[in-house]
Amino acid sequence: MRYITFIFTIIGILLVPNLVSADQMVTVKLRNYIGNTHELDIRIEGDYFSLDPTLHLKEGVNYTLSLKKGELYLKNKGQKKQKITGGLILVPQVYDTNHVVFINDRPYLGAMEFIVEEDHSIRPINQLPLEDYLKGVVPFEVFSSWGLETLKAQTLAARTYAVSKMDQVMDDTISYQVYGGYEWDINTTKAVEETKGEVITHNNRLVETFYSASNGGVTENNANVWGGQPLNYFPIKDDPFDPTHPWEFSLHETQIDYESIDFSNPNWWENTAERDKDITDTIKSWLNRNGYPGDIKILTVPEFELKGDQLDSGRSVSGSISVTFMRRIFEGLVLFEQVQLKDMNLNRIRPMIGGTIFKSYLIDSLQLNSGVYTMKGRGFGHGVGMSQWGAHFMGEQGKNYREIISFYYPGTTIMDISSETLQQVK
Structure with a gap:
């Protein structure tokens, strides 16, 4: 993959292992806000140049960068699409806060390269100095209203x-x-x-x-x-x-009562829903990623338990979970299947539930009462x-x-x- 060559001076690695200059450049693929897309809106403030001498973006003009059959095209309102050969690179004439690239209305400093990723997505790649990168990281990792020392x-x-x-x-x-x-x-x-x-x-x-x-x-x-x-x-x-941040969540053992499904209704699949959608949606995504493609309906969670072994910190290590489900391959063909993770490390089980629900391994209890599992714990993260x-x-x-x-x-x-x-x- 080809990346931007900057006009800035890059200070080399210091003569201490693993330490580099604070003026070093950082290269970041933009995924979180951009997602996977075949079209982006672009606008610039300040003067930028491109490695393509036939291409010059005007300040304040809204452009659309699109991907079609593996090729990038740039267009602004009222003008013909221009094919971009070899990717689009935008480098500011001067690096400062008056030179900004807007992607889908979000501003970025530094240089930006737009490449075709896996033949179906446009991937912006931002490069800028380390310290300015950090100014765009810290407010997204912690509450900026907290005290300065924190x-x-x-x-x-x-x-x-x-x-x-x-x-x-x-x-x-x-x-x-x-x-x-x-x-x-x-x-x-x-x-x-x-x-x-x-x-x-x-x-x-x-x-x-x-x-x-x-x-x-x-x-x-x-x-x-x-x-x-x-x-x-x-x-x-x-x-x-x-x-400590105590937390808990509940999960019904029976998500869909199979006996109550009206299979004579042509819309029975669409009309059938799980009881704990926030958790079962995550389980379905996990199943799709782990060899079970297609539409899925979770029927039951007949087993969900901790093994009992703990680390010195009190964190639980392993447990078991099993899930029975229907999987629709195509119209008219539905398979009935079960997945079981028996005596597995909890780092295999937690992603099935979701890390924002199953928040940590510091678990105080997991009980099954009246058909409902309830897990209680403390903390959020590793x-x-x-x-x-x-x-x-x-x-x-x-x-x-x-x-x-x-x-x-x-x-x-x-x-x-x-x-x-x-x-x-x-």
């Missing part, structure tokens, strides 16, 4: 993560970090600017700056979540600052590293960002990479 701690976690991915093309989803372009907030921008170049290190190497919304009152070790070598800056310990809510309350209690980092990443050091001379932040 925002600084989140900034350091985000910057350290981004620097560790400099050799990759990231995207703007939770698979990396949520990035909202040039939709900055004054508070988070201040946090980025006042900590410019600061990253979290251990033995002069960048740390893995994992974080989650809430750890439920106890942190977790990385090895217990993802395997691999346990890192000593991710200890299991009580967190008195995290508000619990490794910084709790964002815990960091918020540490800030509320007067802790500064260095104290927040020290608590959630113990034994680490904050280093400054904003100059060629690596310095420890006191």
Whole structure:
């Protein structure tokens, strides 16, 4: 894949392992807001140039970029479509906040390349300086109304993560970090600017700056979540600052009463619905992704239980779930099937329910009463590293960002990479 060559000076890698200059460029595929589409609206502010000498976009004019039979076409109202050969690249004559590319009305700084992805989607790729990228990340990862010290701690976690991915093309989803372009907030921008170049290190190497919304009152070790070598800056310990965030959800054992279906009605399939649609829709998507294509109706969840084994943090490890369902291959052909995950790690089961419902593995109870499963737990996320809510309350209690980092990443050091001379932040 071909990416943009910038007009900006890129400062090279420093002579410390895994650390690079704060003026380095970040490359981000835009997926979260754009989605998969064959058409985009484009508008620019300021003067941009393209590598195609026959192409010049006018400031303030609305353009439509469309994809047809693997080829890109650019058009504005009243003009003939212009075929784009080899992708569309837009580079600002000057990099500043007066040069902006709007994609479907969302603003982005820096350069933008539009490529054809998998023959069916237009994929914008944004490239801009690290610090400005962070100004578009932090307000989407944490509440910008929180205190400045908490925002600084989140900034350091985000910057350290981004620097560790400099050799990759990231995207703007939770698979990396949520990035909202040039939709900055004054508070988070201040946090980025006042900590410019600061990253979290251990033995002069960048740390893995994992974080989650809430750890439920106890942190977790990385090895217990993802395997691999346990890192000593991710200890299991009580967190008195995290508000625990208790949660619960219910799931009916019987979603559709098979005996009550009126198969004589030609619209019986359309008229049949599950009781817990928010959960069963996620189960259906999981089934579609795991070898069961077609329309699905969930009949029952005859088994849903925990195995009982727990980590030192109190988090549950494994359990079982089974689902019976009807699957319509095409009109007139319906299969009756069952999927069973028996004594599986919960990281296989949780995606079936959905991470926004089954919020963590810190589970207090799972019971079946009167045909209804009820699970209760605490926290939101994996619990490794910084709790964002815990960091918020540490800030509320007067802790500064260095104290927040020290608590959630113990034994680490904050280093400054904003100059060629690596310095420890006191």
